[in-house]
Amino acid sequence: MIQVDIFSGFLGAGKTMLIKKMIANQVYNKDTAIIENEFGEVAIDGAYLEGSGIQVKEIYSGCICCSVSGDFKQAIGEVIKNYPVKQIIIEPSGVASLSDVLKIIKDGSFKDKLILNRVITVIDGTRFEMYRNNFSAFYLNQIQHAKTLIVSRSQFLGAGEIQHIISEIEKLNSKAAIITTPWEILHGRAIAEASKDSIKEELIRKVSMTRRNIKSVTGMQQPPAREVFDSVGIEGLNPHDKTVMEQILGTFENSNTYGEILRAKGIFSSQQGKWYQFDYVPGEYEIRETQPYYTSKLCIIGKGLKKEALVRLFQK
Ligand SMILES: [Zn+2]
Secondary structure (H helix, E strand, O other), rough: OOOEEEEEOOOOOOOOHHHHHHHHOOOOOOOEEEEEEOOOOOOOOHHHHHOOOOEEEEOOOOOOOOHHHHHHHHHHHHHHHHOOOOEEEEOOOOOHHHHHHHHHHHHHHHHOEEEEEEEEEEHHHHHHHHHHHHHHHHHHHHHHHEEEEEOOOHOOOOOHHHHHHHHHHHHOHHHOEEOOOHHHHHHHHHEEEEEEEOOOOOOOOOOOOOOOOOOOOOOOOOOOOOOOEEEEEEEEEOOEEEEEEEEHHHHHOOHHHOOOOEEEEEEEEOOOOOOEEEEEEEEEEEEEEEEOOOOOOOEEEEEEOOOOHHHHHHHH
């Protein structure tokens, strides 16, 4: 049986970074394959995982729980058939329904081949209220069906805010273990332990086993992601200096200019041939130096995106 670990979470929650950390900390090694799903037209995250020696399968231009679920099943089948792996990591797109992904894993065709191990959902603590209020159909499903919930960016929250998020999460999912220590400072093995059966008390606030009355969100129907979200993918950007890219990302907050941008990420080079990768979520961006890559590319996901204006911005 191949163990399956799922890393779910809304757009920009930090799933790929968490997986990367757990690989770096040798929780996962060469007996692991990753099925990486991106809603956008251009795959970015696979590039970050290159060089790890781990087999990465990318499924992009759609979501594995709905529009490209056929590709997803096929990818699982290929991994089982072609790679002698002991574990498969699945990273669904940020807009995937976790319950639908779980349904596919538990599907009759994989019954005697796959066994579900970790089901982690990463929650951006600093945007919890915003996402819950605006994207509840996508967001709540990911929280409700997780076995472990990791609150990311908790270092930017006060104790009271963390407490509030925990109590809100517990209303949605009273069984999951909740990790609120910033995962960046935890060792990957500690996270691995915490998301298995044995739970370290100091890392985790174990949730009481009494099941609370779950509010009537359970029956919420999730619309197909492509009816709600847009994406723009560009390969081969013009060179951009870091400061220019900072200015651009600074304008993403204003939805009048390019539409409502929820997530952007990519790899680009400067005129001087320096390479960078960047990440954007509403109100926050990061640009880091990186290794040269064979092409520059980016992906933007949002609502009501002004695609032509965005393309012009990067390909003058
Ligand atoms: Zn989907």
